[in-house]
Amino acid sequence: MMPCYSGYTKSGDKFFICGKLGPHCADARCMDVGTILCDYPVGDGKTCDMPICESHAFEAAPNVHYCPGHALMWRKFVDAGGVERDLKNVVPFAAKERT
Template sequence: MPCYIEHTKDGDTMFLCGDLGPHCAADKCAAVSGWLCDYPVGDGKTCDLPLCGSHAYEVAPNIHYCPGHLTLWSAFRDSGGVKRELENVVPFPHSTTSKS
């Protein structure tokens, strides 16, 4: 039977045993995973590393990155990458014809 290690807010440790799903895969953490890393890795896929609440970094509403991908995202954002990409967005043309 798998066991999980959870850390409480006051610094204590508790152990949970049972099949509660995958362990958090970040930094040898043994907590219960409640999120998957949403960082895009190509071909419409995401990283999907299982993450606990301490290692799932929310970068947008309901979008979480693992610690390694958060580092990549932060470097991209801090270098002006988001601004550069948004400047290249072309508005979708709207049809000027009306339906009768």
Template sequence: MPCYNIHTRQGLMSLHGDLGEPCADCGDVGSLLCDYPVGGGKTCDRKLCEAHGNLVGDDIHYCRSHYREWCDNNPSKKTYQHTQIRAINLPGMALTVMMFLKREFSRRDPGVRCQQVDPFLCSSALPLGRDGREAAEGSVEGAPHESLSAGLQWCLNYRLIEIHWKQQRGAAALPRFALTRAGLSVLEGGHIEVESESEVR
């Protein structure tokens, strides 16, 4: 049975299971392929994890060696920045968070869209434990493919989700998270324009 080396905030974790070919650069779960053209209409196709898939275009990733080669051949090109956010280019944990929230929304959604969607988005807000508190406090470090809290923070930054504070009797208010209309649109095949110069990764 294959073994994967997964980097977490607590350190290196070994995972046994059949999740496909591991990342060629680190042994983590490989979810991307190197898209570098090698001739004859073919691409490199090395398996890569999110940390080692260097982004050079919208859903176009290069492995480490081909990224270096591409940089050498294109010295004037800056680091690629998405101009749109779509479901296909969401970081792994950001997509995971949004799918949690979409599932809860779908349970409450009457199927009637237009002005009625907002109450159902709000009423489907979920608490997400320690990760949710960290994201709400803005104290998250790390990339949005590394932890749930970083994925939450990323989604908040791009207004794909929002926080609804719920006061509990005798206790501090707890953050609950819900999709925004923009987040719902992205998950349902739409896209939003990126306003800032920040790279979406």
């Protein structure tokens, strides 16, 4: 049996298409193609990599997208002042002079 997908075009029209286009979006109510992988860091240099569609991908930074669950975690972190708190601990990189 061939997988089928549905979603919305940029103009808002609904579409249906069947074929092997890749994984479905990880949002349980979505039947669109998961063309974006979640970039949320999960440790050891790895990311979540859950497939998400353009509609359900939260853009945390340019070309950095989070799935709905990780977007919620990110928003809570930001709202709690986590970004500002952590940026205060950043030490600027100073290039060493060559000898």
